[in-house]
Amino acid sequence: MVETALEDPSSKLAELLKHPDDLDKLASLKSEFTRKKTAIDAQLKLGLQEQLSITQAGMSSINDSQRIVQQIKEEMLRIDKLCSESQNMIRDFPEINRMSVMQRNFAAVDSMKTAVDTFEQRLEEVVGLLREDEDNLEEQPNLLAIHEGLTALRDVRDQAMEQVKGSVEGESGLEMIENLPLESGSTLREYFTKLDEVIDWFDERVGQACINLINFVQAGNHGLVVRLALVIEDEEKKDKQVKALQDAQREFGDIVSRFQGLTIGQREVRGYKDKFLQAIEASAGAQFEEVTQAFLNDPDRLDKACRWFFNDLNTVKLGLQDLVPKKWKIFKTYTNIYHKLMHDFLIQRLDDPGVTPVHMLAILNWVGKYYGKMSRLGVQESELNPHVIDDRESDLVREYRNLITKSVEEWMERMANADRKSFKDRAEGSLDQDADGRLHTKTLGDMWTMLREQLAVAESSGRPDVVEGVVDAMMRALKNRQQMWERMIDDEARRIENVADPAQLEGVSSLQEWLAAIANDQITNIDDNPESGTTSFLARFKADWEPLVTPAYTSTCQMELDSLTNGYVDLATHCMHIFAAVMFSTDFREAMKDFFTPSWYRNKTMTQITTTFDDYLSGENNYTEVLHPSLRDILVEELSDALLIRYLSAVRNKNVKFRRSDPFTDKIKEELQTVFSYFSRFPDTLELVKEKWRVVLSFESLLSADKGQGVVEAFENMKAQYWDVQIGWVEQVLRCRDDFDRSFAAQVKSSAARMGVERGPDTVMGKVK
DSSP, X not given: OHHHHTSOHHHHHHHHOOSGGGGGGHHHHHHHHHHHHHHHHHHHHHHHXXXXXXXXXXXXXXXXXXXXXXXXXXXXXXXXXHHHHHHHHSTTHHHHHHHHHHHHHHHHHHHHHHHHXXXXXXXXXXXXXXXXXXXXXXXXXXXXXXXXXXXXXXXXXXXXXXXXXXXXXXXXXXXXXXXXXXXXXXXXXXXXXXXXXXXXHHXXXXXXXXXXXXXXXXXXXXXXXXXXXXXXXXXXXXXXXXXXXXXXXXXXXXXXXXXXXXXXXXXXXXXXXXXXXXXXXXXXXXHHHHHHHHHHHOGGGHHHXXXXXXXXXXXXXXXITTTSOGGGOHHXXXXXXXXXXXXXXXXXXXXXXXXXXXXXXXXXXXXXXXXHHHHHTTOXXXXXXXXXXXXXXXXXXXXXXXXXXXXXXXXXXXXXXXXXXXXXXXXXXXXXXXXXXXXXXXXXXXXXXHHHHHHHHHHTXXXXXXXXXXXXXXXXXXXXXXXXXXXXXXXXXXXXXXXXXXXXXXXXXXXXXXXXXXXXXXXXXXXXXXXXXXXXXXXXXXXXXXXXXXXHHHHHHHHHHHHHHHHHHHHHHHHHHHHHHHHHHHTSHHHHTTXXXXXXXXXXXXXXXXXXXXXXXXXXXXXXXXXXXXXXXXXHHHHHHHHHHHHHHGGGSTTOOBOTTSOHHHHXXXXXXXXXXXXXXXXXXXXXXXXXXXXXXXXXXXXXXXXXXXXXXXXXXXXXXXXXXXXXXXXXXHHTBTTOOHHHHHHHHHHHHHOOOOOOSOOGGGGOO
């Protein structure tokens, strides 16, 4: 946690605020960081208090120890001084002392000889006891006797080795004495080698008993548990004495060497208590290996797989505490060991690069259950250190959420790649048709199914903040998909428009089918029909996540939903716009070059165009049958707009000239009538078409108005109705008049500068260049 807090703030913010929409999460991020800071401050304060109390207690202990050591040192010096003075007070003390040493050495040698002579017999007795217990490992009634016998034999060995070392010089002399034959025929080294083998046998028996300690308590084998505890306690006590003597020898070697009763001989620290604790950890660790496998196979089995964990601690609390020395604090010992193993197990799973959202969620949910179960055992969360997942709940929630959002992004990217390839190839059968015959892309249903599945994963966390973050990511992914389609169809439209010869183009009809399918997808995403009971994908999506988030999020997210809905409408309309643009780039490219040229008067170009419209909208290539009903009128309107814009822009065609003597006014009105006559077949859009095409009358006025003030008035009338008319287009229209002179343009520009036209909604003239 502290390392996270110390990260570079800039990089951290860059990671959190990758998208503009992330700014909406500043409040939640601030709240989360405040909570995290509070938790860290509390943890640091608690840790500081604990360390301060420990330090104070340690300093007190050091002061007490120094005082006691100084007292011991002074007392030993006083005793040494008394011994030295007493030697001068006793007559013939050197002789008496020599005789005393000889007597002690003789007694020691005699005692050692007796011990060595009976060593093999006593060792066989111990082996016999071990073999007796071999048939009753659940009780081992001879455990204490075996331990007592081995302890005595170990003491014999230690004393023998000490006396041997004291009587010879160098390693060669020691080896010679060890290999001397004894009365039994064996050597001293062989005696001790056999002893080591028996000790290993006994240690293995003790270690196995320690591993199965919980089972013994649960089975009611309390006698063996008590005997085992007595053995370990006795060894622990002797180890403490050895450590104390070793410390004293290091500090006061010159004084300790003068006292025979304080020599430590060959005995070393045997560490039975440490091995006992290691056996507890090894036993639990072996069971955690099974937990790991069970958890990886089925995260929901974590609670069941860890049932032994709490059963063991309950057994220790209720059964084992009364069978072992109280100073061991056996329940706390077990709790600390088991908690560390649980901590290491969970952290190892979390740090696994292959961790899945399901496993991460299982761990997140397990933390509360774990501390709840420990509380029922009488162990509070504050007593368990470190935190079982290192206080990573907030980070874990974010990581879990990021795993889901990453999965969403990867799914969407795979679908996008598939769509790009299919759109580029446009192979036969690359689109679907629903029951009504409408075209759709193949990934539409799969995309919403994937989103619903990932939302279910987020829901399983039971955390609104996870769901909200995932929904945000899904909203972004849906918007990115809209932008992807728009870029692809725009790029394709530009490619077609830039082809010099339309006859060389291939796959135009398949492109138009794709445009219809993409547009249908967008409408299907938002098409709610209460009368037929049809619910759109987007409405179902909202119904899925709305119960899982906070009311505040629902309120703020409504703007995102509205934006997404508008984006679907805009993209569907844009597809129809591109559909019309492709028609004019292929079917009408040459026809549009005929307008307002000398051949225009004798040709029926407008009639040819409307006839082609009819072929697309109701004839052999009837695209309205594969379009959503709400898109048919939009397509009609887009065709009308495309024709109108290109018709008015045709004043830039080569060889355009409007002579006063030519019947251009009648021709324009004839074409206007042709357009109205054709679009009268679509009554729902007819009025809108007429309203837009009335601009042609203003266009005709610019052409037929008298020179001078008449042209200015015609321009002003047009500007009043169409505020965004381009002055460059107006000038081009005037240049096409056979009576044009520079004063035309100057008067119109001067009038445009004087007019204060109020800006309003965009008109069709804004698109005429």
